[in-house]
Amino acid sequence: MAASKVNTSPYVIEIKDLEKEFSDTGTKTLSGIHLRLNPGEFVFLTGASGSGKTTLLKMIMGLSRPSRGEIFVMGQPVHKMGDSSRRTLRRDIGIILQDHRLLNSLNVSENIALTLTWTSLSSEAKRKRVAEMLQIMDLTHIAFSRVASLSGGEKQRVAIARALIRAPQLILADEPTGNLDPPTSRQLVRMLRDLRARGSTVLFATHDMTLVRDFGGRVLELVSGKLPADSHPASDQRFKTPNFWGNA
Amino acid sequence: MILKIVWNHFKSRPFSNLLTLLAIAFCLGLLGGFWALSDNLRLMHAAKGSQEGEMSVFVDGSLLSEKASLIESQLKQFSWVASLQKVSSEESLKILRDKFGESLTSSLSEKSLPNTYRVKMQGSVPEKELQSAIESMKTWEGVIDIDLGGELWSGELSKGSSGLLLSWSNLLFAVVFVVVILLVSHITRIAFESSRDDVETLTLIGASKRWIFTPLLIESVVMGILGSAFGLFMTALFLRYGLGPLSSILFGKIAPIQELSWNALWKILFMGTAASVVGAFLTWPLIASSKNRS
Numbered sequence: 001m002a003a004s005k006v007n008t009s010p011y012v013i014e015i016k017d018l019e020k021e022f023s024d025t026g027t028k029t030l031s032g033i034h035l036r037l038n039p040g041e042f043v044f045l046t047g048a049s050g051s052g053k054t055t056l057l058k059m060i061m062g063l064s065r066p067s068r069g070e071i072f073v074m075g076q077p078v079h080k081m082g083d084s085s086r087r088t089l090r091r092d093i094g095i096i097l098q099d100h101r102l103l104n105s106l107n108v109s110e111n112i113a114l115t116l117t118w119t120s121l122s123s124e125a126k127r128k129r130v131a132e133m134l135q136i137m138d139l140t141h142i143a144f145s146r147v148a149s150l151s152g153g154e155k156q157r158v159a160i161a162r163a164l165i166r167a168p169q170l171i172l173a174d175e176p177t178g179n180l181d182p183p184t185s186r187q188l189v190r191m192l193r194d195l196r197a198r199g200s201t202v203l204f205a206t207h208d209m210t211l212v213r214d215f216g217g218r219v220l221e222l223v224s225g226k227l228p229a230d231s232h233p234a235s236d237q238r239f240k241t242p243n244f245w246g247n248a
Numbered sequence: 249m250i251l252k253i254v255w256n257h258f259k260s261r262p263f264s265n266l267l268t269l270l271a272i273a274f275c276l277g278l279l280g281g282f283w284a285l286s287d288n289l290r291l292m293h294a295a296k297g298s299q300e301g302e303m304s305v306f307v308d309g310s311l312l313s314e315k316a317s318l319i320e321s322q323l324k325q326f327s328w329v330a331s332l333q334k335v336s337s338e339e340s341l342k343i344l345r346d347k348f349g350e351s352l353t354s355s356l357s358e359k360s361l362p363n364t365y366r367v368k369m370q371g372s373v374p375e376k377e378l379q380s381a382i383e384s385m386k387t388w389e390g391v392i393d394i395d396l397g398g399e400l401w402s403g404e405l406s407k408g409s410s411g412l413l414l415s416w417s418n419l420l421f422a423v424v425f426v427v428v429i430l431l432v433s434h435i436t437r438i439a440f441e442s443s444r445d446d447v448e449t450l451t452l453i454g455a456s457k458r459w460i461f462t463p464l465l466i467e468s469v470v471m472g473i474l475g476s477a478f479g480l481f482m483t484a485l486f487l488r489y490g491l492g493p494l495s496s497i498l499f500g501k502i503a504p505i506q507e508l509s510w511n512a513l514w515k516i517l518f519m520g521t522a523a524s525v526v527g528a529f530l531t532w533p534l535i536a537s538s539k540n541r542s
Contacts, residue, residue, distance in 0.1 A: 063452070084456070091454035101449040105256035110249060115453050117249060162453070 011072070012170050012201040013037040013060060018069035020055055020225075029055045030225045033069070037201050039169065042193045044212045045205040047222035053205040056222065057174050060203070061095060062086030074169055091118055094163030094171035094200070098178035100155040102147045102162075109134065109143045112161045119166070129165060137161045153184040160191065171195065171202045177211065189215055253446075253463040254470070257439050265471070268435045272475025272524075273482055275424045275431075276516050280483030282420050283512045284491060301330075301369040304395045306362040309337045311390040316363070319388055323365060326381055330370035337361040362392050425523050428475070432468045432527025439464055440531055447535070461535050465528045472524025476517045483508055483516075 018033035030052045037043060047053050058064040059071055062078045063086075071078040076089055095101075102111045109130050116126045134140045137157045147155060156176060163171060173192065177185035189211055192202050206212065212219055220227060258265055307319055323329055335343075337358045344361075345353050382394050440447065450460050487508060508516075 061452070087451070087454045087456060089454075090452065095452055097452075101452060103253075103446050103449060105253060105260070105446065106249070110252070114249070114450075117459075118454065118456075 010038075011036045012039050012041075012074060013203070014070075014072040015060075016070040018056075018059070018071065019067050020052070020059065020064070021067040028225060030059075030066075030222075033227050035220070035227065037203065039201055040196050040199050042196050042202045042217055043204065044215075044217065044219045045203055045222065046207060046209065046212055046219060048207060051222040052225040053207075053222055054174055057172050057203070057205055060172060061093060062089055091115060092166065092168055092170070094166070094168035096156075096159050096163045096171065096173040096176045098175040100147075100159045102155060102158055104146070104148045107144050107146055108139055108150070108158050111147055111158055112139075112165055115162060115166050133161045133165050152179045153181075156180060156184075156188065160188070164195070167198070167200075169200060171200055173202065173204045175206055176204070177206060177208060182210075185211060186214070193217075250459075250463050250466065254466045257443065257463060257467055258470075261438065261442065264435065264438060268431050269471060269475050269478065271431050272428050272471065272520060273478035275427050276476050276479030276520050277482030277486070279420055279424045279519075280479060280508055280512060280516050281486045281490075283515075284483065284487050284508050285494075301372075302396075303367040303369065305365040305367060305385060306392040306394070307365065308390045308392055309359065309362050311363075315390055319390060320365065322388065323367060323385075328369050328371065328373045328377075329367055331368045333366040333368075335364040335366060337363055340364055421519075425519060428472070428520060428523035429527040429530065432471060432524040433530040434527075435471065436464050436468050436528045436531045437534065439467060440534060457535055461532065464531065464535075465525070468524045468528035469521060472520045472522075472527075473517070475524075476520030479520065480508070480513060480516055 013035060014037075015033055015035040018030055018035075019028065020030040021028045033056065045053055045056070055064065059066055060073055060078065062073075062081065066079050069079065073089060074092065076085075078086060078089065081089065103114070106114070112133055113126055113130045116129065119126075121129070131140075134143050137160060139154070139157055139161060142150065142154065147158060150158065156179070159176075171192065177188055180188065185208070189204070192204060193215065195202055305319070305323065307316060311319075320332065320334070323332055340361045340363075341353070341356060341358055344356065378396075382396075385391055385394055447460055
């Protein structure tokens with residue numbers, strides 16, 4: 001199901017000379033960003049508040065347009081795609097945010113099933129996939145609870161389940177541990193790191209350096225809109241990992 | 249899932265939704281009441297013509313005499329025509345001046361008035377036959393108008409309370425249509441603003457604008473249908489309990505019909521729904537231009 005169009009680029013994310021300047025304030029939030037993310041990588045994106053992490057993620061999601069440069073996500077040129085195409089592309093990206101972004105009017109199962117609305121799966125297949133996801137995320141006991149009544153950790157698990165249900169090739173997480181206690185945060189990172197085995201690439205933005213130190217791996221550091229540090233720049237070596245979920 | 253979102257929207261703003269629904273119902277009920285009144289007046293007017301057994305056929309004053317004679321002979325062919333009297337435009341003007349006075353008729357002239365054929369009917373003519381004869385007469389060359397009751401043409405002066413009420417009901421129709429559009433547009437806007445977080449979440453996960461708009465559209469249509477239905481209920485109450493006393497006060501007689509015609513009923517339902525759809529679509533630019541703040 002992930003990447004509904006033909007992916008010709010070997011990288012899941014490829015960014016070339018990216019620049020973002022806000023025309024109303026004239027502030028340059030990002031400049032000279034070059035980045036390549038391989039399939040199956042788990043990458044931390046760190047930096048102080050205001051360093052441009054969210055702006056960078058928003059541009060990868062296609063929610064904001066760059067002032068200069070090119071962004072390819074799963075081979076698709078996000079920087080020049082229309083509004084409608086960018087929306088369609090977002091369906092193939094798992095997005096996890098600090099504030100969960102769940103629909104309070106729907107219950108846990110319905111929130112998880114939301115992104116399956118735009119697939120050709122049968123109702124039965126959708127139900128099966130939701131049940132599977134509820135089990136993986138240990139949410140079965142609260143499947144029909146209103147999300148408003150859940151704890152922060154439970155809400156975040158629902159958000160993750162929603163992000164993963166379409167078996168995305170790319171997961172973008174923007175400060176997902178911001179509202180969680182340390183043990184829950186570590187559990188979340190562990191869960192997302194395990195997705196490497198399923199071929200998913202995870203870009204995990206955080207300013208929590210304890211998490212970064214504890215888990216290690218590739219770390220990108222944004223400083224005042226520039227990317228001076230990349231612990232393990234992507235080489236031409238490709239990760240060939242099977243997609244756990246298969247295609248829908 | 250969309251229906252659940254619609255239901256939750258309804259539940260989240262019960263007071264404003266109820267107020268809008270009542271406002272729509274009131275507007276449409278007012279329109280329904282007006283239509284019922286004008287229907288009654290039309291019927292009372294027709295009944296008056298039948299009772300008096302008289303009809304006036306107004307013919308263009310500049311019509312050639314051969315064509316006027318043709319109209320005269322065509323009129324005589326109706327089996328129920330007992331006698332025919334021609335009143336020229338000069339005579340009409342004189343009669344009208346005697347009746348309404350100089351000041352009210354100063355705008356009238358011989359040229360502005362048609363010739364009139366006063367038709368006396370024999371026996372009671374079935375209403376359907378009379379209506380079909382009138383429709384046929386209206387197609388004759390030179391016939392301007394037909395009036396049941398044997399009145400003379402006097403332009404605006406001849407428009408009785410029925411004519412005036414009909415004009416008012418047309419105006420009311422337009423006003424109510426606009427008011428319902430604005431009401432629904434307003435409530436849809438409120439619905440959109442109050443669920444902006446949900447809209448942003450849906451945008452974030454890739455929902456199309458059309459998908460986001462669908463619950464708002466359904467909500468508006470439901471509002472229009474419920475408002476129309478409640479408006480019809482209010483009209484029914486008015487016809488049952490209010491029209492009789494009102495008719496007695498205004499015209500000194502009980503209204504001949506005390507229920508809304510199917511035609512009016514469907515018109516109200518259609519108008520309520522159509523205005524709601526238009527009202528909902530007025531908020532489309534707001535949705536189309538919405539940006540994600542996350």
